[in-house]
Amino acid sequence: MTSRLSRRAFNALLAASALGLSGLSAQSMAQQATSQQVLRVSAIPDEAPTELQRKFKPLGAYLEKKLGMKVEFIPVTDYASSVEGLINHKLDMVWFGGFTFVQANVRSKGQVVPLVQREEDEKFQSVFITTKSDIRKLEDLKGKTFTFGSESSTSGHLMPRSYLLSAKINPDTDLKRIAFSGAHDATVAAVAGGKVDAGALNISVWEKLIAENKVDTKQVHVFYTTPGYFDYNWSVRTDMPADLQKKISEAFLSLNTNDPRDKEILDLQRTKRFIPTKADNYKAIEAAAHNAGLLK
Known part of the structure; x- marks a missing residue:
């Protein structure tokens, strides 16, 4: 036995x-x-795998202590894998962008729930960057080459595409060529390296790269910043035991910048605190995805 x-x-x-x-x-x-002996956690690969692992390590140790169970970070190869992994019970919790949460929620017929988000994710933004002096507004992108991030990225594709369409620019017909870099830092590299005339990425990664002196703002500059929208969150399936969902939420919500150990975690997550969130917050993202033809 x-x-x-x-x-x-x-x-x-x-x-x-x-x-x-x-x-x-x-x-x-x-x-x-x-x-539930192990909490299997992952994140959309919007940055280099080594960076995602570095950001998660102290958070994982913190969650293990708070939850009293092993926490394992499982990297995924692409955005779609993070969605399928959660839906198919290969992952238990995922750091989603707004669009990937919507995709997971639609694919699972409402069986995915967002628990918490960073305070910044209530009014997240994307930035459009270029090295060209003749690109000063969205309309100037007509006839230019351009890169988004991942096709399933909220801040690197969906919302930038949505604002381009609002400016009466169809990326598929009005731009000379569009590409998908796969990640926000890769978008900056493509623009800085002259592979494309311009690109769009999330403002958080942009500010991090500036702070780390990994981008020359005299060469690469922001020419448009979008209005705010709901974005990233930590999501789980609705069949996760309610008490575990509560423990996870409380663990994130109790992180305090006045505690040096907590501050290290929060700094790596590029926030000062986490706040509760709910599925209804992402209705506008779902509508934008439908309007942009990215969600059937």
């Missing part, structure tokens, strides 16, 4: 049998003992 069940599960079976607990069978206790 112990060859089929872990020692913890086997002990749970013995306890249930010995005590004769009402309303809870020995089998169900064993199932509880073997379930």
Whole structure:
């Protein structure tokens, strides 16, 4: 019997049998003992894999302590993999962009729920960058080459495309050529390297690269910043036990910049605090995706 069940599960079976607990069978206790031993976490690959791992390491250690369970970061190759991983029970919690949350929620028929977001994600923004002196506004992009980030990126594709369409610029017909860099830092590299005339990325990565002196603002500059919109969040499936969802939310919400260890985590996540969020906050993102023809 112990060859089929872990020692913890086997002990749970013995306890249930010995005590004769009402309303809870020995089998169900064993199932509880073997379930959710590891919280499998991932994030959309909007930055280099090494950067994502670096950002998550102290957060993962913090969550392990708060939740009393092992937390494992599982990198994914693309945005679609993060959506499918959560829906198909290969992942338990994912750092989604607004658009990937919408995709996951639609694909799962409402079985994905966002728990928390950074305060900044209530009014997130995208920036359009260029090295060209003759590009000063969105309309100047006509006939130019341009790169988005990932096709499933909210701040690197969906919202920039949405604002281009609002300016009566169809990226597919009015631009000379469009590309997809795959990540925000790659967009900056493509623009700085002269591979394209301009590009769009999220403002958080842009500001981080400036702070780290990884971009020369005398060469590459912002010529348009979008209005604010809801973006990133930590999401789980609705079938995750309610008490675990609560513990995860409380762990994020209790992070405090006055605690040096918490501040390290918050700084890496590029925020001062996390706040609760809900699915309804992303209705505008869903509408924008439909209008841009990116969500069927």
